[in-house]
Amino acid sequence: MRRFRTPAKPAVAAAAALSVLAAAGCGGGTATDSEGSNAKPKELTYWATNQGTSLEHDKKVLTPELRKFEKQTGIKVKLEVIPWSSLLDRILAAASSGQGPDVLNIGNTWSSSLQKGGSLLPFDDKTLAKVGGKDRFSPAALAATGAKGKAPAAVPLYSLTYALYYNKKHFEEAGIYKPPATWDELVEDGKKLTKDGRQGLAVEGGDPVENSHHAFVFAKQHGADFFDSEGKPTFDKPGNVKAVKQYVDFVARDKIAAKGNAEYAQRQSVKDFATGKASMLLWQAARSSLLANGMKTSEYGLAPVPLQSAKPPAGRKVTSMVAGINLAVFKNTDNTDGALKFVKFMTSTAEQKVLTRAYGALSPNLEAQKAAPRDPDEKIMREVLADSAAPLPQVPNESQFETLVGTAMKEMFADAAAGRTVSTASVKERLTKAQQQMRK
Missing domain, CATH: 3.40.190.10 (Periplasmic binding protein-like II)
Structure with a gap:
């Protein structure tokens, strides 16, 4: 969606x-x-x-x-x-x-x-x-x-579908000549691009639904799902914990996204990318919004969302939800x-x-x-x-997943922005709490 x-x-x-x-x-x-x-x-x-x-x-x-x-x-x-x-x-x-x-x-x-x-x-x-x-x-x-x-x-x-938008001029100035194909490459490029008040990546950490969409993709790449074959929630499984932490770490550990992104919603990250305040963006069909914010089509490039590795195991080449x-x-x-x-x-x-x-x-x-x-x-x-x-789980309580997991991630982004540690244990704790709310 x-x-x-x-x-x-x-x-x-x-x-x-x-x-x-x-x-x-x-x-x-x-x-x-x-x-x-x-x-x-x-x-x-x-x-x-x-x-x-x-x-x-x-x-x-x-x-x-x-x-x-x-x-x-x-x-x-x-x-x-x-x-x-x-x-x-x-x-x-x-x-x-x-x-x-x-x-x-x-x-x-x-x-x-x-x-x-x-x-x-x-x-x-x-x-x-x-x-x-x-x-x-x-x-x-x-x-x-x-x-x-x-x-x-x-x-x-x-x-x-989601895709990776990147600023061609910023990439050229940083000596980067192709879009990142893996997350390690994206983080490495993001660090080169984060300077002089500009961030390597813009994220929408204050939007629960945007968060949940990325959690789904990252989890698929880690070989995990947020629901089992019977439609029961499995939010705090190891692969899902890794997925959520990896995304939140763009602010918490890697510091390629600004702390202020923890509060972003309503396409604020798109505006930052369009106006040159960020060099990369993960988004769905951003073209019209970018043009509306003054960016020219010649100024950005588009590539598939990165993967965990250049040659992922079978079934893990998921770069987007079917939005x-x-x-x-x-x-x-x-x-x-x-x-x-x-x-x-x-x-x-x-x-x-x-x-x-x-x-x-x-x-x-x-x-x-x-x-x-x-x-x-x-x-x-x-x-x-x-x-x-890949389509998000077609289960009756899917909308709860988006809100509960996405809100838990919003809280984690807020922790990261405030300088509080976002650890594997704390991520699991919040996902467990979200899962318990699903069962009520």
Whole structure:
């Protein structure tokens, strides 16, 4: 998924809310009249996520496309762009009350959690056929649409991958002539680049979700997972402890990321990279944000996220989560046919080319992927998605993992910034605490 944030304690409350929804079978829908019929059968409400540089940017991108849909179908779409920081709470409230949108974007990592809640329309084979069929979408993107063995809770809309962004001029000045391929190389390069008030690497230590995404990738590289085959949490296993410590050590031990990064959230690290305050950045589809902050495409390079070794063991060549946005329909919408027409439109080859270009994302539409990469960024991201990306665990309490582990990491970054030791034992202690909270 792209970006969202929820506080640590409400993660447990959110899980409880999802369980309630599963029992109640609630869903969202459009407004109805006193007799229960659809008051506006030719209107849909759409909740879009903040994909661009601002909410206004998203409205500017989406509005002409929604008008295009209205012209084709006669169905008007009422748009609301919702910040990631409040989206999950809005979805849960809408599902609980029965008053929500007809169609909405969700982070793909929420698919299983919301699927368990029962508030989303299942995309079984019959429903998938109405939006173009299963074969329209890439297998990697479909793998992040819900629990294995169940009908998808949504369909892929935008695909994203993490990559390493690096400042070409800074590298040249430091005598570095290629991007690092391993973490040891990245740390070594980072130390050369950290000087004169500039940091080698910018991280978003104050953002729990950003932290959890990197924890997942690092853990995969260490041969570990945060859930076992039965979906039970294994947060404090040795490989996961190593993974989290390695990432936090960019501030704590290696000192290639600034102490202030412990508080960074809302793309502050992206701004630091774009404005030359940092030389490297680990991010998803940063192009539009970099340009918005004054950086030129010629000033940065892009490479896959580094690995633990140049030749990792089989199964450990993971450099990114399968990030992205899914498009879902509330189960209790009063305009299912119209909602599915909208899903088909948004995931069509022609529309995907428009939207992914505007947002610098990858298209999960296989036909759209046949076109030549629009720029070097897309070329690298396509390769990562095909060769070294893995989906986050599709388990019902995955969203709790992101919040609890990500918040524990936020606390570790705060310790590092304050000069407190971040040891293997202290990392394990915090991950054990997070795991115990998952079991409540």
